[in-house]
Amino acid sequence: MRYKDIRKECEELWAKNKYYVLSKSHKAYLEIRAYLREKEPDVLWVNKKIQEARDMKESKKDFSNAVLHIWGYFKKEASIMEKRILFDILNEYMEERSGQTVVIDYVNTLLKKYPNEYLEKSTFLTGE
Structure with missing residues (x-):
């Protein structure tokens, strides 16, 4: 998969999940947002972090x-x-x-x- 496609997939995944992550942890939200500014994001990493937020207790x-x-x-x-x-x-x-x-x-x-x-x-x- 090309870099552009991977970045687009990461951005779409984040767009769908960013308010959910924010609702669980502002810190996790900021961590993922900063990560996505890096040159070569990894969809598996973003997915893992979103899943970790899902497992957090309500805040x-x-x-x-x-x-x-x-x-x-x-x-x-x-x-x-x-x-x-x-x-x-x-x-x-x-x-x-x-x-x-x-x-x-x-x-x-x-x-x-x-x-x-x-x-x-x-x-x-x-x-x-």
Whole structure:
């Protein structure tokens, strides 16, 4: 496989998984992002790091950070009420009055109303 193809495969894999990794560990997110700036990335290494993130326990702070990054895709179009609902749901999650699924379901509701091809492929939102 040519270098260009390997880089493209790594970038596509990262694009699908970066918010998921961010939701688990900001440190792992930064590590993978820095690695991908290297000249010759390895798909197996990226896959391994993504899998390691999958195996990490939940981090409320990192999950919230990922949701806030994703909110950036909607903030110009979403209404004040939609913003309030998202932030209320996120706050309930942070206070352990609801789970991640509630937050992700609402973000997916926003995604249906305000389509974004990039986010639609995100494993953070699809659960794949």
